[in-house]
Amino acid sequence: MSSAVLKLRRAIRNKESISLSPEGKDVGEATALIIDGEEIPLSEKTDFIGNDNTNQTLRAIYQCWLNNESSTTEYIAACEKNKIPVISFMERTELISFLNGSSETCSYLKVDAAALNEFASSSKSTGKSEGADNENKDSKKRKIELDPFLKEILANERDLVDHNKALRGSKPVDFSSVAKECEYKIIRLSKSDSTSGSSKAAATAYKSSSSSSSVPKPAAVPRHRPSSSTSTSSVVTAPAKNKDPIIILSPSASSILTMNNVKEFLQDGKFVDTTDMPMSAKNMLQLSRDSKKFNRKMKFLVVSNVDKFFTKPEYWDRVVAVFTTGQEWQFKNYKYSQPNDIFQKYKGFYIHYNGDIVPPKINSWNVQTITIDRNQRFKDRQTSEFLWESLEKFMSTKGYK
Incomplete structure (x- = not known):
């Protein structure tokens, strides 16, 4: 070679x-x-x-x-x-x-x-130059040892570092995630507050006009003021407030996670081989998750055919995960057609059997691989929990509480 x-x-x-x-x-x-x-x-x-x-x-x-x-x-x-x-x-x-x-x-x-x-x-020439540098260093060291005054001065020497060098790391840092979080938690929040402010003004005007009427006023209905965590969550899912997050499965026949076994795996922690099962006619199902990270029970919608279910653009705001088999035709009718754009917006997963070769495209995308053991079913619960922990960690970065 x-x-x-x-x-x-x-x-x-x-x-x-x-x-x-x-x-x-x-x-x-x-x-x-x-x-x-x-x-x-x-x-x-x-x-x-x-x-x-x-x-x-x-x-x-x-x-x-x-x-x-x-x-x-x-x-x-x-x-x-x-x-x-x-x-x-x-x-x-x-x-x-x-x-x-x-x-x-x-x-x-x-x-x-x-x-x-x-x-x-072939690198001897480089070694020679390094040897010359070492000789210069030794010569300088001997000169310092022979001059006590110079040695005392250099003993009190310290390197000066300005604020630019102190604050800058050795590697470039990508702050795009911070920009996205600011958009969700500051910009969209301010827009939401301005909308609610106009609603309060309209309610005040209505109250003042009705106070002059002789009709007795009904008992005041207490209004629930959302907490800060609820407000943040509504900003993250602004077009689809209080709606269930969506998980998209690959409709490919080669996928080992389908509508036939996704609920058993994600909700019950049991993987069922669907090789001999007929293709499910379902395009959507609901599953629940007792989330330890969010300290509440969450419901998720699982979809395999976005063409039939995604009739409104705001459904894409609820998507949190996309499962893929590495075939790009899956993304043809997605909101973002390029895999690199899709897996920057949503959490990507590739599930395969232990020992199977991972397609080269998967390694170049921002997709997490999940390995399923073919025979040892006692590992299914651990694998399922690992997948959920990765997904919930991603969801928390998107503002879910």
Whole structure:
């Protein structure tokens, strides 16, 4: 197996020349990568093995490096444009850290001893420069030891850090979730308060006009003032106030969680194999959950066919989870047709049997995989609770109380 990944890492760290061949072609159209004068075919498989147990090509590795500062969405778009396989988020993060030298190891890189020796021998030039730096440090240290006055001054030296360096971390932080929470808890709340304010004004006007009438006033009906938690919850589900959250199942025949067994699994903690069962005619059912996180009993609607049930746009505001089998045709008539947009808005789940291969697309989407054991049914309750904990944690970030 080629050690092209190690050669690429050495070239990046030593700032050696890297170019594509033929010249002027992008990474999707080029045939070879020239690293410090050595031409390596881009179609050559490397020692980088992902979770799907496939050796990534040099083309996929170099495409990942070219987009090392791009967002996940931009990287996936670039891969689709050049028709290059997408490396999942975790694999991509570890690969970039290895290539730029931030990390000395990569768990996905399966390199033999011969390749490591070759890489070590080719990095001698780097070792020489590091040796020169060490000599300079030793010389400076000896100079300090020979001068007591200089040593005393340096003993009281301290590094000055301004507020920018102190507040900034070493990695970029995505605050998009904070922006969404502000929208739900501040902006929409203020709109809701303004609407309720106009209703109070109308009620006051009606009361003053009726006070002059000789008709006796009926007994005042006490009005319930919602608590802050109720107000927050109504903001989160503004178009569908006090409505049950919705879970969408995949209508695919390959899905192991269907309308036939979803209630037994999610509500009763028992998984039933539906291989020999006929397809259910139901498109919707209701299940309940005694939530420990929210300290109340919650009802959920489970839907498999959004075309028949989602007759109003506001139904999408109630969706909290989407189960998928990795087939994009499922999202054809969704509010958001792109999987990356869908699983940013809603919690995504992919359920599969233990030992089955997870489709590569699942690794590139923001989807959580749930493994079902084929034979050991005593594990079903634990698996079901784990799924619920993940979903309820997601719901709490969306403002559910």
